[in-house]
Every structure is written in C-alpha cells, then in structure tokens.
Amino acid sequence: MSYPQNYKYTREHEWIEVTGKTGTIGITDYAQNSLGDIVFVDAPKVGSSVSKGGVFGSVESVKAVSDLYSPASGTVTEINESLIDAPEKINTDAHSTWIIKIELTNPSELDSLLAAADYEKFIAEETGK
C-alpha cells in the first residue's frame, strides 16, 4: 500500500492533508485493516475545537472501538456526512475518505508529524514486533 506523499501522519494512524489553512483528516489504510469492518464513525460537531494529540471522536468495528487523535489543533469546519450511511467507505479507500476538515490554529504543529516514508517505516516496526 502506498501512502500519499503529500499527507502527513501520526503514530496513532491518522493522516492529514493541508491546503492553505484547512486540514483534511482521515485514518490510514493500516488502521482500517487492523479495525476490520467499520460500522460507525463518531465525529465531533461542526464548530467544536480539537487539539493536537487530543481525542476528537472514534471509529467502531463490530468488536472494537478506536479513539481518533487529531494531528493538529483547530476548529471543525466540515464533517463527512456520507459516513453516517456508509462507514465502510473507509475500509474501501481509507486515504480518499476524509472524516473531518478543520481550520488550523497552529500550523507549526505539522512539523512534528511523520512524512509518508517515516510512517511506513514506523508501521513496519510495529508489525515486526
């Protein structure tokens, strides 16, 4: 699986794509594979604020729940409503299926995130354990 070069990644398996002051956030293919069939996505309300490293929602499969950690701080501007009826889109294409969009309040936070190559190395180590 190739991880988009223009995304940045967290160690908790979220990705973020930045355009101007907007960050688009989703979870990685590795994450969706570990979770199995996704049945529900719990997203925050538009207008709420998220902080880097803070939990902003969760993703559920039949037997497990995973918290979602925000790669950066900001205010939620959009949530992907199509996930209400079809959460399985994340399983099908995790990297094209965004969960929330935020307006960044502190873009410098992005500097400490992983680049695609570093993220791939990170999960290779995880699976090797």
Next chain:
Amino acid sequence: MRYLPKSDAERAAMLRDIGAASINDLFSVIPDEYRLTRDLKVPRQMGESEIIDHFKAAAQKNANGYISFLGAGAYRHYRPVIIDSLVQRGEFLTSYTPYQAEITQGTLQAIFEFQTMICELTGMDIANASMYDGSTGAAEAVMMAVRVTGRDGVLVARTAHPEYREVMHTYAQHQGHDAREINYGPDGRIDLAALEAALTDQIACVLVQSPNFFGIIEDIPAIAEIMHKKGALLIVSIAEAVSLGIVRPPVEADIVSMEAQSFGVALSYGGPYCGVLAAKEKYLRQMPGRLVGETKDTEGRRGFVLTLSTREQHIRREKATSNICTNQALVALMATVFMTVYGKQGIRELAMQNLAKAKYAADTLGKHGKLLFAKTPRFHEFVLQTEESPKQLNARLLDKKIIGGLPLKRWYPELGNATLWCATELTTKEQIDAAAGVLAGAPVAVEAR
C-alpha cells in the same frame, strides 16, 4: 456429594495424571497462614427432602391466605402456568448469555420478540433486552439523557416512586447531576407551573412516572411540550406495565423506563424483577444494555445476534454507556411469554378488568374515607385518607386476614392518614366488600395521630 460427578477413585487417578500427590498440592499457592484448616460454619449438608422442609417452614411464616390490597410498584397479577412450563426448560433456564449466536438462536429470537412488543406497547422505536428493574432503569435513563444532551441538570417528579428516587439519587451523586424534585398539584399530578419555572437551558430531562405513585395518570403531551421547548428530554417511568393495555402510550416521551414485573413475574419479596428501557431511534447509540438485531448468516438465512456491543462494558470499559453485564434475561422471557399469551386483545381486556376492579374498590372504600385526587384519571391504584390512623386501621384489617393499603406518611407526611390501595383482576368483589366492612367499623374514639 450428589452434584459432583466423580468417585474418589477417579479423583485419585486424575491426581496421578496431573502428577500431584494430593489435592492440597494444587492449593499450595495459597500461603499457609490463609488456608482454612477447619470446616466452614454453615449448616450441615441436607438431603433434598430436608431442604424442601426448611423452605416450607419458612414459607409458613409468611402471609398465607391473606387478602392483599398492596401495590406500590409490585403488582399481584395472574401468572399463566405455561410461563413456568416454558422457562423451566433447561435450554432456557441453564443457557448462557447469547454471545455465541449459532447456538443460542432460541434466546436471541425470544429477546427480539420482546424488544418488538415493548416498542408496540410503549410507542418507542427501540427497546433493549432488559435492565435490572424499574428503579435502576430510571437511574440509567437519566444518565442516558445527560449523555445525549450534554447538560447536567435533572428534574424528577415527587410523584415518582420514592424508592426509585432514592436509587436515582445514589447513582447521580457521583456523576455531577443535580437532581431536583418537582412537587405535585392538588390534582395529584406533577405541578406544570413549577416544572416550567424550574426548566432552564441546563436541564437535561425530567423524569415523571405514569401512572404515578398515587395511581394517577400524568398529562404526558403537556409535559412533553414544556420540556421540548427548551431542548430537554422527557423520561416517562412506568411501574405498572399492564396499564399500557388501556392507557395511551407516552409517544411524546424521548425515553421510557418500565418495570415489567406485572407481565408474569412473581412478587417474590421484591425480586428478581424486569426493567426495560425504550427510546426514540435517534438515541440508539447512547442506550445501555444488550440489544438483539436481525441479520443473515453466510447462507442468507435469517438469524439474530447481539449487536452494537461497542456501547457495552466488555469493549468500552471505562467509556461504556453503563457497567451492566448480567441483566434479567429469564424474567424478560417470562414477560415475553406473558405478552404472547394475552396478545393484542388480551392485554386490553386485562387492563380493563384492573380498571373496573379499582373503580369499584375506590367507590366502595371511598364511602368510609376521603378519596384523594378523585377527579383525575387513574389506573388501578388510589389514595384513601381516613380519620383513623393507618396503623390502627391496618391492624383491624389484619385481624380479618386483610392486608390493607400502604401507609404513605413516611414519604408524604403532608397527606396525613393516607394509604395507597391497589386492586387487580385477582381482587374479588367479596374481598373489596369485606375490606369496606372493616373500614365501616372504625371505632368512634380514633387513635390520635
């Protein structure tokens, strides 16, 4: 010991297989100082006939052959015999929680039918597979409303069962809810003006019971309108499930918490009973307790399975909607059989009989006391106020082997000499007339309050 399927020879052989010299070797992990070297001080082992004699002797010391007018959240209704014939089948009685769906379709389908019938009776969209009882169900409903709204103010009607309110308080005190009681008006219903005055943007919900502790039916549409104007939720608690056969379901409610003991569950000195939680569909993910859903297997056949388990403790752990694990499955099955036996027509006829018996009792007994809240619609309970103290009245009734109404002073001292009476389909005209006879014979010099 007759429950243990082993001979001493087999035990010895097994120990040899394990490589242990004696059974105590297998307990050597327990430090010596904590190992019991004496017998437990419990009664000696009894034969089966002795066990039965023991409990028969205990049963004799309880009320036997008494007429009873007690209700107050636990109701004496007829239990069709096929309930026990069915629930005593080993496949129901001794089965485990249906986590392995392929070999528990019996339990799962029965629960699915239960969920359906509760929705039909209460007018809600979804119902869970039982909580412990009506009192803890009420507490869980409040916690659910707090989660849904994100607000922490809670209102509760003073006409909700006093012990329900105590339980709600125990649950609420460590969760940051502020539970405030709203009093009742002269009609025996929650005081709507007081409710409206207490309602702020910080209120998550109000819990009202209907029929309430006095037997009075609340004006649900009016209460709902008040609550919904401020975005707060209405929780209706129902202690007498049979009422739903003839009383309109609380369709305006957001959450219904019900006690289903009346549906074929024995009084059994207070438990086990059968709590039920039902709600509007939008609150599904905040609903505690087990849910059974319909699905298909790999061959496309219909089947049933526990679903949405991620709400529950075994997955969410500290973020679970509730810590509930074991619930009341077998009593819910009793209720399922009961509802199936009576069915669409029967539940109405049963409720009608209860209504008729209580009307006759209220009219008859009301001649010897004051019937409170007389003009407000009620189901099968009523409050009688007498000159005579309840203590003396009930003592005179007991002399005639009649257990009279429950004295209310302990919870509602402002009502003075008030007692709560209940008549069900099992109460006979003769019994009511007998009680009236005793009331009529109140001594002239009544005991001072």
Next chain:
Amino acid sequence: MATTSKFIGNTPKVTAHLTQNEGLSFEKSSPGKKGYKLAPLDVPEVDAAALLGSAARENEPLLPELSEIEIIRHFTRLSTWNYAIDLGMYPLGSCTMKYNPRVNEFVSRLEGIAEAHPYQPESLSQGSLEIIKLLQDCLIEITGMNAITLQPAAGAHGEFTGILLVRAYHESTGNPRKTIIIPDSAHGTNPATAASCGYQIVNLKSNSQGGVDVAALAQLVNEDTAAMMLTNPSTIGVFENEIHNIAHVLHDRGALLYMDGANMNALVGKTRPGDFGVDVMHLNLHKTFSTPHGGGGPGSGPVACKEFLEPFLPSPVLAQGADGLLHWNYDRPQSVGRVRMLYGNFGMFVRALAYILANGPDGLRQTTEDAVLNANYIRKKLEDVYELPYTTPSMHEVVFSDKRQTKNGVKTGDIAKRLIDYGFHPYTTSFPLIVPGALMIEPTESESREELDLFVDAMRQIAREADENPELVATAPHSTRISRLDETTAARKPVLRWKAPAVTNGVEIDTPAKEW
C-alpha cells in the same frame, strides 16, 4: 486421513436440531386467535374512554394473537436451538457454569415464598427475612467478612456498590481521594464501574507471570489512591500469592483493597478473602452459588465488607430485635443510599441458600477441590498442543493462547467455533486482554471425568485440524442450523424489532430478511 470428509476423527457428540424452522410469533399471528381466558368480571363494567378521557389508549398494540398450543410449540422449538448446561459443558472462563440444581427452582416457587409482597407487614414476612438472614450469615462466614448487603442485582451492580462504600469511607475521613488502580487483566465491568463512581482509573500492567507487580504497585499507590480492584484468583486463573503484600502496600497509604469475587469457585472452603486482607468484595450468586444463568440473568451480586465499612452499607439493613423477630432498619445516617428498590433479587437468595444447604461445609470444600482438580487435569492434557503463556500454577481455570495455531491462520475464535461441532460450548475467547489470542477454560466441578476426556479429545482433534486442514477450522461451525452471522451489517444497519409488512394496493411487501 481423507480431507474430503467433513470431520477428522470421531463423530461429534451432539447433533444440533437442524430441521425445525420457526418464524417470529408475529408471523403466525391471526386476528381472533386467543391464548387466554380471564375470569368474568364480578364488579360493574366501566367505560374506559369516559374514565380516562384523553388518557385512553386508541390504537391497540400490535402484539401477536396466538392459541396456547401455538405458543407452547413456538417457544419449545426456540428452546431446542439453544445450548445449555443441561445439555453439556460450558468451559467459559470466569463464568463458573456449574449445574443449576432443580430443587432450587422448586423451593423458590413455594407459594408463601413466590407470592410474598415486598411491602407486607414484617410480622407476616418473617419467613422471607429468615431466609435472608441465614444466607447473609453463610456468605459472611464463607468470605471471612463482617457485614453484607444482598441488594445489588448482579456482579457489576455489586462492584458499583462496593466502590460507593469505598468512596463513603474516604469521604468520612475527610479525603475522598481520586483514583482507583485496576490491573490490565481485569474484566470490563471494573473500569466501567470505577468511572461511574467518579474515579479516574490508573492502569497497572501485569508482571511477566500475569499477576500483580507488587513493586510497580508500590510506586503507583499514593495519597490519591482510593482503592485497588483486584480479581483473585486473577483472570488467568492464578492465585496472587503476594496478596498479603498487596494488601499491605495499599493499607499503608490508607487505600482499600476491593476484590472482584467472580472467581470464588477456587476459594470457597479453602481460604477466605477477609483473612488475606480484602476490605470489601462482591460475590456472584449466579456463578459460585449455582443460580441459573437463564440466557443472561437474573443474577445477584451481594457485597461483603469489614466492620469499618458497615455503617455505609445500602439501606435498609436487616436487624434482629430482642424478641428474636427480624425487621428492616432504615435508620442508617451514613448509608450510601439505595442501589435498587426493595431488598434485592430475593428469588436468587432462595436458590443460593438451597445450594449451600445441599452442600454443607464438606460439600462446599469438595466442590472447590473438584473445580481446581478439573482445570488442572485439562491443563495437563492440553499443554503439549496449546501454548501456555504462563507457567504459574492454575487454580479453577486455565488460560492457553493460540500462538501455535496462528501460524496456519487459525485463531482462538475459530477454534472456539469448531468446538461447537464437537458438541461443546466455546470457551472464553480473546480475554483477558493481556494474553493475545487467549483460550480461557473453566470446566467447574460439575464435569465428570468422561466429559473432561471428551473435551480434551475434541481440543486435541481441533489442534490437529489446525495443522492439517486449517480451512475447516477457520470456517466452523458446520453443524449448526445457522452458520456465522453477518455482525457487520447488524451493526451498520441495525434492525432491532419486527415490523408488519407494508401493504400497497393489496400486495404485501416483505420487511427485511423475512425469507428463509
């Protein structure tokens, strides 16, 4: 061995009832069918609309209309689709699926007992109160505690009550404290309970033997610690032999030791939690004390405690007057309050007491010994084919892992499903969380040597199948009337009730999944 046949080895012990199809009760319903008859009304009829006004029900609830024989057949057929203790072994870890004695059912249905109204005058309830008193006394003796409440309705409810006692005690000393320490091997109800009482959870990692790391614990305990919640034996079936040190470390800093009593079946008659430093604990009457599981409840979760916690017990408390009569004492100013209405699941008290009386002190001890013997027998017979993650001695349950089988892609869940084909209920899979791919097996004392040998045999066959024919195991079960169910769709698009088919132009449109 031919791999074209469905089974390698012996025929399965039990065959499932494959042929009965049975729809929902609503699908057999017809207007006018009746299953009841009420006695005629002996008082005047009433006009509900007139009496109730706008409170009268207009639309009848869509309950089914069936005759008695249809109802009997419906539920009897459903029951035949269930596995049950009466049919065979349930090796579920920490569930203690022991025999549910029938005399328990008989005595709970005796008229004076089953029909006792909870608000009857106490003078007419002495029988019920005596049953409660005797059970309380027996459970206090068994646990080595000083006081007890029978109010909680189940284990989780008991945990909640126990932690409330902890909080009330600390509040009475002036410092409510903030945290509760919970091992990562704990049952999910433990953290859920602690959170519901307003405590923060501090996770304690188990040591390399799956037990409590006492040194790590000593580091974690501080002035903010209210208590530790401990299961002993642990969820891997091992007795915490440093229990006195654990209690010591906690008590030194003024913290309390709460014990989850789910695994009491390893301790009754051999040791007592009160003797090894436990301050408060709950019991599960539906585990250790034989009350039936009934498909998921009712249970009962009494909470026993040391004397210093007695004032905080839920109200009311049973008391005995000078005249020997029993009554409820509501005058309890320090009580944590009620955790439920009335007195508890009385019907389960009757059953549990009957079990204790049937056993006596010798029977109770023998029961515990047989439970531990059975678990160790299974351990010995399977330790060469399944991986044992810990070498510490097992008590009443043994935990293996699927490590040796996963190299062929076979996981614990698959092995469990394949066990069904051999006529057994699965063991507990994937718990405790500290053992990846766990197989948690608790046979209880109710299994004979024959039954245990059949179980061992089946597990050994399955281990061979995992080697030689892993696909067979991975797609199990093969002999049930329903195969693996689509839980994903059930969660994505929940259908939680039956709905009547829609009728358009006189044509019925079926609701989802009605077809066979």
